[in-house]
Amino acid sequence: MIKWKGTVWTVHPLFVLIMLASVATGYFTELLTLFALVFVHELGHVAVAKGFGWTVREVKLLPFGGVAEVEDGSGVPAKEEALVAIAGPLQNVWMAAAAWGLGQTGLWSEEWSQYVISANAIIALFNLLPILPLDGGKLMNALLSRTTTFHRTLRIGARVSLALSGAMVVFAIMPWLHGGQSGIQPNLLIVGLFLLMTNWTYNRHIPFLFLRFLTSRGLTASRHLTRGAWALPIIVSKAHTIAAALRLFKRDSYHLIVVMEESGQILAVLPEQRLVNGYLEDGKPDRAVLELFM
Incomplete structure (x- = not known):
């Protein structure tokens, strides 16, 4: 070391x-x-x-x-x-x-x-290669986070990485499975198993990774407010839970949460910090978003 x-x-x-x-x-x-x-x-x-x-x-x-x-x-x-x-x-x-x-x-x-x-x-x-934690996996996640929500980015990245690292393991033992004289490719097998186990753990830790993302939103909000930026609205119904609304957050966007009736009437608008802080303070993700106004 x-x-x-x-x-x-x-x-x-x-x-x-x-x-x-x-x-x-x-x-x-x-x-x-x-x-x-x-x-x-x-x-x-x-x-x-x-x-x-x-x-x-x-x-x-x-x-x-x-x-x-x-x-x-x-x-x-x-x-x-x-x-x-x-x-x-x-x-x-x-x-x-x-x-x-x-x-x-x-x-x-x-x-x-x-x-x-x-x-x-x-x-x-x-x-x-698009496998985490390789550089290609990080590039994949960076690209995904530009086009979809961060929570979905974590899930897609984990699934693609698991599938490809699993395919690497299968490819490494394929000659042995077919009874070939070359046998198992040990180096590829070791690396494939390492990546498979790493991504298995990564997939299980997605809730923790998403929580870490939420705790960093204060810094993201300050960065957007300092330089000025467009706010990306998230429209939810009054029955939407806080957890469901948080899963709609995008990585590089600042959000305003718009609570709306089915008729189109706006019941409330709140900044994303209110939603994040409400979740982090009481840890009740199943609460309705509208309860934050009560």
Whole structure:
């Protein structure tokens, strides 16, 4: 564990196991290079995140990238999350280009240059898969949150990630299932199982993640009020529960809750802070929205 500029850097046990295996098989130089590529990949994420003022508490390095623990959580804009996510694969692009240049000038052998180019390509493309917590999964969530509610974004992201990580596990054992001579693909199986378990936990924690999103709405509201912004109305009936109304919130929007009769008569209009605070203070999500006025 190393702490550098306020961020704790750790190596995930999965990476340690692969490193020990590489020593036994004589591929330590290749793995050390992979470690360096992954480290620079994560530096790209951290540099852009801190450029936006995020607090990055910890980065865990994995064989295919890393997992960053960010203090700001769901309170950051989707655009910032997308830029932070894409910053990692962009590091692999310039490193692959540099490896090609070193190979062309003869400073590196053609074989080693091709290895580094291939390793960067694999890391970048794998991380762009739409599976959480990979960069592609974060890009997927950022895009979804621009088009649908945040609660639905969490659910769709979890389901897609579970399906694709499960498919990765099946693909890894497919040769064995068909009785092929190549057998199981151990590296792909280990990574697939890791992603499957991670997303299984993520799916179970959706209520907590949504609650964290709600607790950050005060910061979001202040940001909108400071610079001025359009308010996106949410129209609900007087029988709507607070929980149902909260699930209609979008990530980068400020909301006004309009309680309306079926006839079209407006009974009340309240800012989103009133709804969020009403829920957080008494923790009764099944209360009707209209009760907040009584």
